[in-house]
Amino acid sequence: MFDILKRIDKPCDLRGLSNIELENLASEMREALFNRLTKIGGHFGPNFGIVEATIAMHYVFDSPKDKFVFDVSHQSYPHKMLTGRRNGYIDDAHFSEDSGYTNPDESEHDFFNVGHTSTSIALAAGLAKARDLKKSNENIIAVIGDGSLSGGEAMEALNIAGAMKSNFIIVVNDNEIAIAENHGGIYENLAHLRETAGKAENNLFKAYGLDYIYEENGNDIQKLIELFKKVKDIDHPIVVHIHTQKGKGYKYAEQNKEPWHWTAPFNRETGLPKVNFGGGESYSQMTIDFILEKAKKDKDFFVITPAMPGVIGMNKEIREQLKDQYVDVGIAEEAAVAVASGAAKNGAKPLLFTNMTFIQRAYDQISQDLCINNNPVTMVMNCSSFNILTDVTHLGIFGLPAFTNIPNLVVLAPSSAEEYKNMLSWSVEQREHPVMILMPGNQVTHREADIDYSEINKYKVEKKGSKTAIIALGDFYQRGEELFDAIKEKFSYEPTLINPRFASGVDKKLIQELEKDHELIITLEDGVVEGGFGQKIASYCGTRNIKVKNYGLEKIFYDRYNPEELLKEVGMTTEQIIEDLKCF
């Protein structure tokens, strides 16, 4: 087991292997992938598809002198195995040593910590620029999947590459699918290129001024070695278009690519997940139910997503049911926001959804294309909680600072199922504001909620007390309830508990009321404190006769943390806050 893989300590060890051994190595690497993924989950399809290409690339090029930049880097597991990190795959005790993405802290063969799409060509172009200034001569290789090509940053970089004059290799790993199906005109072009073995007229890459070469057998090690030898040390930029099979080597993944893009721990024989999620209520299902019902009743309503239907579990059947009321623009967050803004301007009712970490890509479009124009678009952001995605590249904890400081944008933070659903209903119908709704990241809870949110920045006093006011935002409202109970128990008085609902503004009138019989306001928010919700209140109270303590995360790129431990680290467990209260 893993006999050959165990002999590969560094990429150049590959060159001592025979053709047969290289084939067997590929099998061992797939076994190693199974070993890790069945047990702890991770990206499946992208890694199973790129095993042979990774072997061939490391066989031909001389990493780390020659430099690989993997796009998203969710396909870098085989690369990790060949660059001294096989233990993260074959030895369960070492799983936690490897992140799911490239990581310079792990290895000199990794140059960037990445997790967002469409960045590889530009990052690699930067490596090449520095190489040229230093008059060095290594190969720079960007590896990008077809799905990532539709992102603006990738196309900006193709355009830049088209004007470069030195060695630069862009490997386009074309497996015919992003996470869900690909969307957009270029995918027809890629299909033509595949059908014609790279000879179709109107070659997208040539139109960008790039040299181009095609290989149909992107899972054939020897063909790929031959191919990469051809382009090694080339003196100009070239696109190497290889056709691979996503999920290759596992029938369930080959047949059903979308759910096998990423997998939870699963049973290899059956392909079924080891732990059965679902069953109970979820905010995702609530969102789907809302969308389906609304779409049926209102033909002006449509949903739009930049290639992320899965974040709310919107599977193919649901998408087909929605027909033209479902728009996937492909990986293209910027254009997605602009399309939604334009549609709202022309009378439609768009609901845009994706993960918080990805919508950062559209910061400027939210500000300019949407909010200056004040068009009524509803944006539903999943994974905006510290509690869901914990990889440094996928944190949702920067959403409050990023988006609550843009004028005109109403950021709503629901604290219960009823509030979430009522906010959705209110938002898609109103015509006054662009609205961002933060999908809760905690367990579903129930509590009666208002129907109308048109009085902007109006907080709701859920329990009226005195001395201390707890303003607990969104899915941290339950922590506010817990704190309420603890204060009552420890200090024998009832504080005030407030559900602010609006993350993007201060209820000044309420604060003025609180000042009369409260000494302290505590704010709790699910995100980084700096630039976020609570600091607005601290600033408003800066010269008032009421103290303010903001609780939240620090301005740090946390990575793969335990959520409950992190809360402790920043001192915001209920017990810690109770201790703090003794000192204020």
Added chain:
Amino acid sequence: MFDILKRIDKPCDLRGLSNIELENLASEMREALFNRLTKIGGHFGPNFGIVEATIAMHYVFDSPKDKFVFDVSHQSYPHKMLTGRRNGYIDDAHFSEDSGYTNPDESEHDFFNVGHTSTSIALAAGLAKARDLKKSNENIIAVIGDGSLSGGEAMEALNIAGAMKSNFIIVVNDNEIAIAENHGGIYENLAHLRETAGKAENNLFKAYGLDYIYEENGNDIQKLIELFKKVKDIDHPIVVHIHTQKGKGYKYAEQNKEPWHWTAPFNRETGLPKVNFGGGESYSQMTIDFILEKAKKDKDFFVITPAMPGVIGMNKEIREQLKDQYVDVGIAEEAAVAVASGAAKNGAKPLLFTNMTFIQRAYDQISQDLCINNNPVTMVMNCSSFNILTDVTHLGIFGLPAFTNIPNLVVLAPSSAEEYKNMLSWSVEQREHPVMILMPGNQVTHREADIDYSEINKYKVEKKGSKTAIIALGDFYQRGEELFDAIKEKFSYEPTLINPRFASGVDKKLIQELEKDHELIITLEDGVVEGGFGQKIASYCGTRNIKVKNYGLEKIFYDRYNPEELLKEVGMTTEQIIEDLKCF
């Protein structure tokens, strides 16, 4: 004078004109442009080049039922003249009624308030989506210049358009130049298309899946009318590529396109500006001097800009002098940041510069591609002051909230020429942090400054006093000095005056010191208060025995304001702060 133009109250009035009259109308429109631009300045080249195309578009299409979306919309003056707004051009008393961009508040013929590039296709695609949901049938026309095509959002939208199935017209107004020369592989493709009358192989637009038609004579009204008639009511997306002459009708602008992209008020006979700027010291010239000197001494150093060399006056001669130490990636802020990050990772010393409003486009790249990777890139942001660009689409006042809350990013706010230069020198040499330097927006002032800024978030106490501490950030430091003098005079004590230098963090040790003999901290910052600099201090002091008052702008999309009046409006003139001090 303006006889024909005065008869055009709405676009359909064009249809009563003979061919000769249409030609004469074009001349009158250029006269109207001269009338406005010689007196109050504005975008020159883009408008002079598109007069004929605008006439032809409005002749053929039926605005506002048919909908035009102009990219950047700095070329929309002729459109404004033909849609009821000629007085803004021919009658000096009405100049201020028209913004320099499309504006739905001005006219039902304008759909979006835009000023950033590369948004038109996506916004128009949104209009088209809503049209299709409503089963309506108007024409949707995006008008985009060649320079804007390199922006990611535009290419994302080309890809989306390539998959659309209904009427959609993209007019590519190709005048062979952005503001400075175009950069990137697609411009070679556009050149081939021009040379072959649209018949070149590897047509970029066809590669995106779009239908395509070319017209060489983009300043010939009759040819254009014929062309637009062909595509009117088309049932699928098409690119209409027209070749126009930027600055047509004025020899200085035709011969020297870059400086005539935008002009200050000028003398028509000589082409010279009416007011001679320059002469005195400027932060722009300081930046140029620094770059030239550094580039000469250090071959690892280079500058990179997304198509904005002009923002620091980096003209062609200087660019040529810098050779391969100057990189213009075209309009592509996202890729520019990633390229800089990659280059820094590989040992180079990149200095990226543009305007603050445009770098918003790269929020996610600054966070992910740059700051997670903590690469030493220096970003110099011009126009980050409330005091320079006052159009709603070009405000620099959101820079503090946008960028001071991203981990690892050191945001420096220099308060004098010496400090600015020393920060530049320190930043490009250090290898620890990504750094953003806010180029001051006020008059150049001089004061001794530190050389080393490696002690992050260390504020500088410039004058030690008591009772009140003024923390005056960056180019508002001089306002701090003024306030210091006023407090001394009115209240007969000396406050403390602090130059924080670091906009992205709190000097906690200093605040703890201040707490001992101060009752109040006043923060002054050149930007929106919410999410910015001062709120970090207010939050830190929330439970301390020191009050904090944050002064700055409100979270509002201000538009074309008088800077001094705005300060008064938000209550932050020295006199107003002195009044406030009586109440705290």
